[in-house]
Amino acid sequence: MKIIDSIYINGEFVKPQGNQVFDLISPTTNKQIGQVVLGNEHDARTAIAAAKEAFKTFSQTAKAERIEYLKRMREAVSRRKDELVDVMVEEYGGTLQFCRMSMEFTLSGFTAAIATLEKFDFTKKMGFSEVQLTPLGVVGIIIPWNASNGFIAGKLATAVAAGCTAVIKPSEMSALQTQLMAECLHEAGLPAGVFNIVNGLGETVGAEISTHPDVAKISFTGSSTVGKIIAREASATLKRYTLELGGKSPNILLGDADFSKAIPTAIAAAFMNSGQACVAATRLLVPESRLEEAKELIQTMLPLFPVGDPKEETTAIGPMVSQKQYERVQGYIKLGIEEGASVLTGGLGHPEGLENGNFVKPTVFYNVDNKMRIAQEEIFGPVLSIITYKDEAEAVEIANDTIYGLQAYVSSANTERARRVASQINAGRVLVNGLNHDPEAPFGGFKQSGIGREFGIYGLEAYLEPKALIG
Ligand code: NAD
Secondary structure: OEEEOOEEEOOEEEOOOOOOEEEEEOOOOOOEEEEEEOOOHHHHHHHHHHHHHHHHHHOOOOHHHHHHHHHHHHHHHHHOHHHHHHHHHHHHOOOHHHHHHHHHHHHHHHHHHHHHHHHOOOEEEEOOEEEEEEEOOEEEEEOOOOOHHHHHHHHHHHHHHHOOEEEEEOOHHHHHHHHHHHHHHHHOOOOOOOEEEOOOOHHHHHHHHHHOOOEEEEEEEOOHHHHHHHHHHHHOOOOEEEEEOOOOOEEEEOOOOOHHHHHHHHHHHHHHHHHOOOOOOOEEEEEHHHHHHHHHHHHHHHHHOOEOOOOOOOOOEOOOOOHHHHHHHHHHHHHHHHHOOEEEEOOOOOOOOOOOOOOOOOEEEEOOOOOOHHHHOOOOOOEEEEEEEOOHHHHHHHHHOOOOOOEEEEEOOOHHHHHHHHOOOOOOEEEEOOOOOOOOOOEOOOHHHEEOOEOHHHHHHOOEEEEEEOO
16 A cells, blocks of 8 residues: 655655545555545645745746756656556556556647747737736646646646746545656756645645635636636636636537448547546537437447456546546436436446446437436536437537537538538537647637636746736
C-alpha cells in the first residue's frame, strides 16, 4: 500500500498541515491501494504565498527562458511515461489503450505550448499605442480525476508560457498519479514556487484557492455545478477564470454517411475513457430511415469494444473511477428504462465475471426522445442514446437542444456537407468525419459547458492582461 504524505510547495516536498486521511481504492478490485494525507486551507495559503513570491521574478523572464523550461518539463515527464501510464491504470482504472493515448495528450500539452509561445508576440501595435500582454499573476488550477495529469500538463504549460505561477489542486482520488507527476516536474528544475501542488478537498483547498485575493485567475476543469460555485466565489475578488465544464455531445450521422466507418467511430467516441469524458459523444443522431441499420451495426460491432481489466491490452472499456460513480451511472440506466427508452444492449448491473470492480455494462438506448433526462444530463459513463431525426434541419435542432456545447461530431460522405452542418452546431469544437485532435486549436464550451478557451493563442491570451501604453 502506498502512502502519499507530502505536498509540493516552493520547490520542495513538504508535510501538509492538514491531517485528514483519504483512502485510495482500486476501481478494478475495490481494494485499498493507498492513502493520502490531505492538505488544508493553511497549506493552500502557504502555496499561494510561494507562488506570489515566485511571480515577482518569473513574470520578468524572457520567452526563450520559458521555452527552455517547457522543454525540460516535457522531457522530465516523457522519461517516466511508462510509469505514469501504469499508475493511471492502477489508480484511475483507465484502460491501457486510453492511458497511453492520454500520456501522448499530456506530452502534447507541453509541445503545443512551446509551439504557441514561439509564434506569440507579447507586444502589439494598436492605433498609435503599444499594447503589452502581461502575465496575470498566480493561477489556481483546479482539476477533476478523469485525465488528471493531462490537465496538469495543459494548464501548467500555458501558465508557464505566459509567465504566470500556479497552485494546483488535483482531485483527492488522483494522489498517486499526482505524486509521480510532481516528481517529474520537480526534476525539470523550475524556480521554486513557480508551481505548487496541494492535495485536498474541494470545499477546503479548492475553496481557499477560489476565494484568496492573491490568486488572479482560476483555470478549472470539472462539473458545471462546481464551475458555477467557483465563478461565484471568484467574483468577490474579480478573478479571471476559464471554466471547462460538462457536455452532452451530439454525433450527427448524415443520411449519406458510410455507417461501416461511422458506427465504430460513434461507439469509440461514446465510450472513450470508459464514458468518463466531457467530450464523449453520448447522443447519436441517425436518420429515421437508417435506424435499423444503425442498431444492427452497433450490435455487431460492440464486441470489438470489450469491457474488462484495464491492464489488459485488448480492453476498451474499464471500470468507473469509484463506487459512487458506478451508482450514478446505474441510476441513469434505471432512469432511461423508466423514461421509456428501449435497451439495445447492456442494462443494469455488472457485466458477468466483473462483479468486484466498478464495471458497467456498456449500454445503448434507442427510442430516446431528446427531452428525456438521459438525453439531456451528463451521465459520465458508457451509456449512449440513439435519437432519430427526419431531415438535416431537425438534426441540427436536436443537436443544439441542450444546455451544453462542448464538442460535437458530424459524419457524411461529403465533407463539404458535413462542414456546413458543423457550422450550425453551437459547440466549441466540431469533429468532422473522424476523431481528430488539434492541440493548437481552441478547446472550450458554448453555453453551460464553460467560459473561455484553452490551448493555442486563445488559451495563452486567457493568462494575460493587455496593457496599453499610449503616447
Ligand atoms: P467536480 O466538479 O466534482 O470536481 C472537480 C474539481 O473541483 C475537484 O478537484 C474538486 O475537488 C474541486 N471542487 C469541488 N468542489 C469545489 C469547491 N466548492 N470549490 C473549489 N473546488 C471544488 O468534477 P469531477 O467529478 O472531479 O469530474 C467530472 C466532471 O468534470 C464532469 O462533469 C466532466 O464533464 C467534467 N470535465 C470537464 C472537462 C472539460 O474539459 N470541459 C474535462 C474533463 C471533465
